[in-house]
Amino acid sequence: MNYSKYFSADVPSFLRSPVREIFRKVDLSAICSFAGGYPAACTFPLADIPGLTERVLSKYGTKALQYGATQGVLELRELIASRYGVPVSQVQITTSSQQGIDVCARVFLDPGDVVLASNPIYLGALQSFKAYRAEVVDLNDFMAGEGVVSQTASASLRPESPCHFDRPEGVEKSPAIKFIYVIPDFNNPTGKTLTLAEREELVALARELDCLIVEDSPYRELRYSGEAVTSIRELAPERTLQLGSFSKIFAPGFRLGWIIGPEELLEQIYVCKQCLDLCPPVLDQYLAAEFLGSGLLDANLEKSVAEYRRRRDLMVSLLEKYMPSGVSWTYPEGGLFLWLTLPPAVDTVALYDKALAAGVAYVAGSFFYTDGSHRNTMRLNFSFVAEAKMEPGIKLLASLVREADFGAGR
């Protein structure tokens, strides 16, 4: 049977995650994987789960197993509201922060609409935006050079302006710039953090373009050095949807995140979420509430931060020790990733199968570029691989890089 005629017009725009495809085929425990955005298993509060479960079940009984409110259970929303200093009416629980991204795409984007985002961009966000046939346009085009913000805004309706987008064929209305999508803290994939001045410029741009901002903030609490920078939500609460995640501060297996934003926007997201899954997982939400409310989360976070700081420092020192000249990398103040730029002759897409066969995995940087460019870059995750396995892994990767560069005739 040929099924292609049944699919929606969106389906040809669906992107597969190369990261998820790797994990579909490879047993992670058998190799040294710097590929995924996986937290370290040793940071999971495994020993706390039975006790948390007992407490939740004795406190809430069968309510913890029944359907829950679409907005999320009140106890968890209140704890998040209090942690981030917002009213509870501005908190929606999501079934993963990926759902947070996807629901923003669904509620705001029509085919042809524009999302401004840094290039490279987080893959899961690119997948969601593309699946609604939105255009992802490089934010740097708007941010580069002095005075560009106001020029851009004033020129936004003229055909020659970078803000002008032609109505694509077969699309029913003129596209609009709906939001800026940004991971300002310890960016995925680059590991970079926006300065306060950069955030202010971005907010000014959003105000001039009169668009929303989706501030994707899954790593914000994982800072290992430097000082916290004011969040974009705090700079522009009236137009920012800030996405949070329990995946890196509790455990990803619970699939819990949240959105903080203006009530008028959350109200439509709430109605949309009724279709998506009625409500987030209920027992998991109560476990998260108990973990957060009892102070266990903060104690565990402190240990995780110390662990990840050691792993980051180790990876950076190993890169310094083993990588050939011509290789550079970002120095992330937090999060899970750093970003390598290799000599121009090294093609990380071509190198990938060889690396996997040799026992080391990474994600080719070009996967994060909307145009597939920058084939001499890669994203390395430093959170997942245990310290003892990191040195052989980086040493192996460095030798593959050296070989590829040499093989290219340098």
Place this chain on the structure above:
Amino acid sequence: MNYSKYFSADVPSFLRSPVREIFRKVDLSAICSFAGGYPAACTFPLADIPGLTERVLSKYGTKALQYGATQGVLELRELIASRYGVPVSQVQITTSSQQGIDVCARVFLDPGDVVLASNPIYLGALQSFKAYRAEVVDLNDFMAGEGVVSQTASASLRPESPCHFDRPEGVEKSPAIKFIYVIPDFNNPTGKTLTLAEREELVALARELDCLIVEDSPYRELRYSGEAVTSIRELAPERTLQLGSFSKIFAPGFRLGWIIGPEELLEQIYVCKQCLDLCPPVLDQYLAAEFLGSGLLDANLEKSVAEYRRRRDLMVSLLEKYMPSGVSWTYPEGGLFLWLTLPPAVDTVALYDKALAAGVAYVAGSFFYTDGSHRNTMRLNFSFVAEAKMEPGIKLLASLVREADFGAGR
């Protein structure tokens, strides 16, 4: 700030669930609610959860808290495959069976596309189809009368045919009938079950129209009397996506369901699910696998079926005892609902606030009709209210119905 300009063109088509809206405002424990599709809390395996958790954590360790495969954890997929006699490659785990419905809408429907469905229809499905601006067309128009099936198919391209749909304004391609959506066992909202002949007719229609079938099957294992009828998937495996749910056989708080269907269709659903939430909740999936694999599920199901059979029989006997003449109802062989037809003068939408104030809730039948008709019908859930509370609830409801009918001047 006026946010309306940011919303996608789909947003005006979003429907709010009147059921969810009721639960947003009303404390269920304070009233007698025949409204929601809630399982009885006494059927939840509350006492088993700590033991299941311990076993899962000792068997899988931190793997149960880490990210999982997008298709779902293999152990659970294998158990479902074996229970329903299909290869594991034909099983996708979903984060709730509502997500199963929604992902079908997302992968198959464009604005203007047609879903054939019974009218009345399950609200959550109507919400999802409408949110993609699909048309929901009454299946009975296609099924009524001898020979209609083949007439319909042969006439499907002619403008006068009931299968012909004009291209709506602003829509980029001609609409198509993408699938038939049906709950064949213990329908929500009517409680009715399709006979084998009706299923065969429906499959013949799908084959003649060359469309898919989404067989929504959340209640199939909750049969209290009569004989099981062959599932539609078994009749037409090549074109059926069968949606299952753990909500009624384990607990809804886990938000777990599954889709059984052709691999080619599941492959696109898998790619789509990467955007939706990366993977279903992992610990919850292992708990479900342990519950199912250990035989606890079947033992618990047997008790649930006995409990629900008593509740159904009690509600039917109370309706016979208290309802005035001119009121009729369906006799469901399973599931959670029965469907009342009241005298034409009784408006269940108008009656609703009064009923709620008096302490009894139901869902007005017209909410399940795409055109809001049938205002003299209501859906009653018999699974949620404890037996002791059922008699005062039905007695009260009957008196309200009698009063409304009398007040209308009969």
